[in-house]
Amino acid sequence: VPAQRSTLGLLDRKLLFVTGKGGVGKTSVASALGHLAAAHGRRTLVCEVDSKGDLADFFGVGPLGFDPTEVRPNLYAMAMDTEASLKEYLRLQLKVPMLAKVGPLARTFDFIANAAPGVKEILTVGKLTWEVRERHYDLVVVDASATGHVVGQLASPVAINDLVKVGLVRNQTDWMIDILTDPDQTAVVVVTAPEEMPVSETLELVERLGDETDIEVASVVVNRVLPELFARSDEEIFDRVREPDAMASLSERVGAGVGKVMEGAELAVSLRRSRVRHLTRLREGLPPGLPVLNLPYLFTRSHGVRATAKIAESLGEELGF
Amino acid sequence: MARTRADQDAETLEQLCAAKEIVVSTGSGGVGKTTTAAALGATAAARLGIKVLVLTVDPARRLASALGMERFGNVETRVPDAAFDEAGVEAQGELWAAMLDTKQSWDDLIRLHAPDDATRDAILANPLYQNITGKFVQSHDYVAMERLYEIHNSGRYDLIVVDTPPTRNALDFLDAPDRMADFFSSRLLRWLIAPYRSRVVGFASKPFYTVADRILGTQFLEDIAEFFILFQSMYDGFVERARAVTELLGSPQTTFLVVSTLEVAPSREAAYFLSLLAERRYHVGALVLNKVLPDLLLDKPATESARVLAKHGAEVGAELDLALDLQRPHVGSVLTEVGRSFLDYQVVARREAEQRRELSAIPDLTLSVPYFDDDIHSLQGLLRLGEGIWT
Numbered sequence: 001v002p003a004q005r006s007t008l009g010l011l012d013r014k015l016l017f018v019t020g021k022g023g024v025g026k027t028s029v030a031s032a033l034g035h036l037a038a039a040h041g042r043r044t045l046v047c048e049v050d051s052k053g054d055l056a057d058f059f060g061v062g063p064l065g066f067d068p069t070e071v072r073p074n075l076y077a078m079a080m081d082t083e084a085s086l087k088e089y090l091r092l093q094l095k096v097p098m099l100a101k102v103g104p105l106a107r108t109f110d111f112i113a114n115a116a117p118g119v120k121e122i123l124t125v126g127k128l129t130w131e132v133r134e135r136h137y138d139l140v141v142v143d144a145s146a147t148g149h150v151v152g153q154l155a156s157p158v159a160i161n162d163l164v165k166v167g168l169v170r171n172q173t174d175w176m177i178d179i180l181t182d183p184d185q186t187a188v189v190v191v192t193a194p195e196e197m198p199v200s201e202t203l204e205l206v207e208r209l210g211d212e213t214d215i216e217v218a219s220v221v222v223n224r225v226l227p228e229l230f231a232r233s234d235e236e237i238f239d240r241v242r243e244p245d246a247m248a249s250l251s252e253r254v255g256a257g258v259g260k261v262m263e264g265a266e267l268a269v270s271l272r273r274s275r276v277r278h279l280t281r282l283r284e285g286l287p288p289g290l291p292v293l294n295l296p297y298l299f300t301r302s303h304g305v306r307a308t309a310k311i312a313e314s315l316g317e318e319l320g321f
Numbered sequence: 322m323a324r325t326r327a328d329q330d331a332e333t334l335e336q337l338c339a340a341k342e343i344v345v346s347t348g349s350g351g352v353g354k355t356t357t358a359a360a361l362g363a364t365a366a367a368r369l370g371i372k373v374l375v376l377t378v379d380p381a382r383r384l385a386s387a388l389g390m391e392r393f394g395n396v397e398t399r400v401p402d403a404a405f406d407e408a409g410v411e412a413q414g415e416l417w418a419a420m421l422d423t424k425q426s427w428d429d430l431i432r433l434h435a436p437d438d439a440t441r442d443a444i445l446a447n448p449l450y451q452n453i454t455g456k457f458v459q460s461h462d463y464v465a466m467e468r469l470y471e472i473h474n475s476g477r478y479d480l481i482v483v484d485t486p487p488t489r490n491a492l493d494f495l496d497a498p499d500r501m502a503d504f505f506s507s508r509l510l511r512w513l514i515a516p517y518r519s520r521v522v523g524f525a526s527k528p529f530y531t532v533a534d535r536i537l538g539t540q541f542l543e544d545i546a547e548f549f550i551l552f553q554s555m556y557d558g559f560v561e562r563a564r565a566v567t568e569l570l571g572s573p574q575t576t577f578l579v580v581s582t583l584e585v586a587p588s589r590e591a592a593y594f595l596s597l598l599a600e601r602r603y604h605v606g607a608l609v610l611n612k613v614l615p616d617l618l619l620d621k622p623a624t625e626s627a628r629v630l631a632k633h634g635a636e637v638g639a640e641l642d643l644a645l646d647l648q649r650p651h652v653g654s655v656l657t658e659v660g661r662s663f664l665d666y667q668v669v670a671r672r673e674a675e676q677r678r679e680l681s682a683i684p685d686l687t688l689s690v691p692y693f694d695d696d697i698h699s700l701q702g703l704l705r706l707g708e709g710i711w712t
Contacts, residue, residue, distance in 0.1 A: 022350020229658045237655045254629040257622030264663040299665035303585050
């Protein structure tokens with residue numbers, strides 16, 4: 001556990017790993033963070049690690065590769081490719097051109113990646129920390145693995161250090177660990193949704209990150225928070241207008257469809273209420289002092305780049321921009 | 322008991338569960354795949370009078386709580402009849418549940434395939450072994466399929482419902498047996514471990530080893546080599562098993578469920594699953610859509626009423642107040658909000674309806690599960706879900 005929490009703002013770090021349970025909107029939050037940082041003048045790289053191709057949609061661009069694409073001014077996006085990362089690593093770091101002579105790299109890579117645990121993870125984390133170390137960007141935002149795998153990914157340099165006691169790899173993992181464990185440089189952002197399983201997994205993850213890594217969790221982002229229709233004090237009015245005399249009167253004024261409109265409102269109220277319970281459980285279960293940011297549910301047709309802009313706007317409000 | 326094998330595709334989940342021996346539940350994370358598998362298994366046990374196993378590989382252990390058990394492990398455990406009684410259902414058959422413990426299952430596998438006790442012990446003690454079996458996502462996939470095969474062969478159950486691991490790449494688990502076999506037969510692997518087998522080749526004389534040694538260190542390479550030399554002694558067993566598992570998944574006894582919600586990303590993934598399964602000629606029994614908003618949100622008269630409320634809620638509220646002497650403030654703002662909210666949710670419901678149309682064009686059977694307020698914790702909840710989509 002880091003001795004002291006960083007006092008820096010979220011976007012003032014150098015490397016943000018955005019994770020969360022599958023389906024909570026991890027990629028949309030990662031892209032919105034990138035969007036926001038770039039809009040505030042930070043040269044930003046957003047990297048998708050699980051190569052599902054979702055990130056490109058959120059920036060409204062074609063497929064992303066290992067070489068970053070500029071998607072907006074100041075904003076670059078790439079997709080992780082561990083084989084390309086290995087090539088770059090060998091070329092830049094180890095200066096071992098002779099490896100090319102001993103057989104196709106692809107096969108060698110395939111073997112090493114499959115044989116040695118954590119190799120794919122270290123090539124991912126290595127590339128990202130390298131970008132930070134070389135100061136190529138002001139901020140690197142990682143659309144990281146989902147909750148189930150992210151601890152393994154973040155702990156990979158330490159795991160490799162335990163297995164490999166000497167050699168060049170060992171020297172490499174040392175500086176990676178330095179970057180990862182500095183809370184002024186690196187932090188994790190956990191994205192969640194106000195539902196039962198996402199909240200439970202978030203609480204478990206925050207605990208595991210504290211227990212198994214020395215990497216700081218900077219924020220929990222609650223995505224898709226449903227709006228409150230009206231204040232608790234007005235609920236009694238909602239009950240009253242659904243009584244038979246009021247419904248008959250409403251039917252005359254706004255049409256017979258009003259019954260279904262009320263059913264729809266009941267659903268909206270109960271969905272909102274069931275989620276409030278999970279939000280409370282989340283706040284109570286998290287370590288004190290850990291900021292929780294709320295993003296509203298988007299009732300729009302838009303996804304892709306327009307949704308990213310909207311989420312970035314809400315994030316900006318929550319972060320006090 | 323009589324089991325029929327349907328020549329035609331089943332029209333209900335009941336027919337599907339009666340005709341098949343293995344149901345594989347697939348889908349991306351967070352769509353209710355585990356819950357759906359458990360609900361189906363519980364309902365099949367209750368209604369068909371057969372012996373059902375629900376096999377989950379999800380480390381979150383949520384299935385245990387939904388089945389009313391504190392926890393269960395690698396061992397198959399029977400859900401007590403008392404749990405069904407409590408849920409108000411008389412179970413005609415038996416419901417069993419097991420969770421996949423990757424490490425434990427790998428250990429069992431090594432014990433099964435190891436040619437002798439010495440090899441077995443050496444593998445179990447190898448420093449890389451635990452790392453690989455515990456941390457490899459692929460090893461999870463492989464051992465899940467392997468365990469399924471073993472249980473199916475034992476003939477202990479009439480129906481096995483398997484919840485697949487949340488994979489990064491769609492159907493990784495389907496390829497896991499083949500990949501594992503390929504891996505053990507790879508030339509590169511033999512090449513790498515060659516110098517350890519025959520000390521005739523000087524280790525340091527080969528440039529590859531020199532480089533590998535520089536990068537990884539000698540001890541680590543030796544650990545790797547020992548591990549794979551030991552593993553190679555079990556090669557035949559693994560390859561044979563992998564082939565058998567792949568055959569089982571493609572056999573007429575097996576069907577796949579694709580579970581999804583109608584949100585954008587899960588829908589896209591479900592469409593991809595469906596096309597991939599079709600391409601490989603696997604049997605897709607049904608598409609199950611969770612958390613579906615009700616059709617009333619698409620109702621035309623309701624839309625008109627909602628529009629009036631959203632726009633003129635204040636006036637309507639004032640009139641209503643006057644007519645019924647409500648004597649309350651905020652009637653107008655509550656009505657406005659009610660109308661607005663309906664229209665908001667309608668946007669989502671429309672998008673969902675489109676997604677549903679696109680997705681349901683692919684399989685023969687599509688089932689929609691409404692939004693439940695809460696995740697399901699009880700057998701009763703599972704049975705309610707299962708009954709809702711059963712016939």
